[in-house]
Amino acid sequence: MADLLEINFDPKYIVQDACPASRNAALKSFPDTNILMCYFHVLLNCKKNKLDIPNEQQHLMFKRYIHRLHMTTSIDHFRKYWKIFVDSLIDNCPSFINYFYNQWLKSNWKNWKAFSSPPGYACTNSSLESFNATIKRDFTHRRKLGIFAFIGKSIDIIRYYSIDGQKFSMTPKPTSSAIKLGKSMASWENFKKIYQRTYFYKDCYKTNFLTKNCSCKYYLKVGYCSHLLALQELFKKKDQFVNKPKKGRAKNSEKWYVRE
Numbered sequence: 001m002a003d004l005l006e007i008n009f010d011p012k013y014i015v016q017d018a019c020p021a022s023r024n025a026a027l028k029s030f031p032d033t034n035i036l037m038c039y040f041h042v043l044l045n046c047k048k049n050k051l052d053i054p055n056e057q058q059h060l061m062f063k064r065y066i067h068r069l070h071m072t073t074s075i076d077h078f079r080k081y082w083k084i085f086v087d088s089l090i091d092n093c094p095s096f097i098n099y100f101y102n103q104w105l106k107s108n109w110k111n112w113k114a115f116s117s118p119p120g121y122a123c124t125n126s127s128l129e130s131f132n133a134t135i136k137r138d139f140t141h142r143r144k145l146g147i148f149a150f151i152g153k154s155i156d157i158i159r160y161y162s163i164d165g166q167k168f169s170m171t172p173k174p175t176s177s178a179i180k181l182g183k184s185m186a187s188w189e190n191f192k193k194i195y196q197r198t199y200f201y202k203d204c205y206k207t208n209f210l211t212k213n214c215s216c217k218y219y220l221k222v223g224y225c226s227h228l229l230a231l232q233e234l235f236k237k238k239d240q241f242v243n244k245p246k247k248g249r250a251k252n253s254e255k256w257y258v259r260e
């Protein structure tokens with residue numbers, strides 16, 4: 001289809017669920033692509049095995065423990081939390097730990113951690129699935145089409161969206177709560193300068209305002225973070241102060257102009 005539409009389509013990453021046929025097809029067409037496992041489907045599949053987890057621990061398992069593994073910034077960071085995960089749960093739910101290890105750490109479906117993909121990259125295919133719902137509603141009217149009929153329909157869909165004028169944002173947009181948090185953290189006392197426009201936030205995270213990146217897990221997950229937003233706020237104030245017109249100068253220059 002990309003050839004037909006003269007589009008150079010060579011994705012570096014493909015997010016999908018644990019479907020071997022999709023994986024094989026993707027790797028056959030794009031041998032250099034990286035297959036990412038959709039985090040939403042990791043949780044969904046884990047929930048199917050919830051009977052292996054004691055009732056009182058199920059909520060924490062899905063809301064905290066697995067999420068903490070997902071939000072890791074490197075393989076070492078992941079190993080640290082994996083050890084805590086196993087040590088604290090092995091006595092109560094050994095078969096779930098065994099399932100989790102084999103299915104989500106040792107199989108082809110292990111790339112569901114935040115550090116598996118570039119900063120701010122989609123970690124689920126949920127948005128794609130909601131887009132699929134609009135295709136069913138607006139284009140195929142919930143009728144099942146054969147593969148060739150659907151390819152024909154897909155070209156109509158692509159043509160429609162290419163002239164629709166919708167803007168797809170290429171950079172992540174901070175939420176209002178992240179902006180609010182950034183403002184509340186905007187104090188130079190929180191930041192220690194390392195070199196030009198690069199700071200340590202409370203000796204924890206290295207935030208580079210020049211290249212706009214941060215070593216924290218939030219930056220890795222969504223492509224921005226409250227540390228960068230706080231620095232943005234601080235530099236905005238600093239630049240306003242530096243560029244503020246000096247009160248006496250306008251008067252003097254006026255006098256100088258009159259004398260001339």
Ligand SMILES: [Zn+2]
Pocket residue numbers: 205207214215216217218219225226227228
């Ligand atoms: Zn950060």
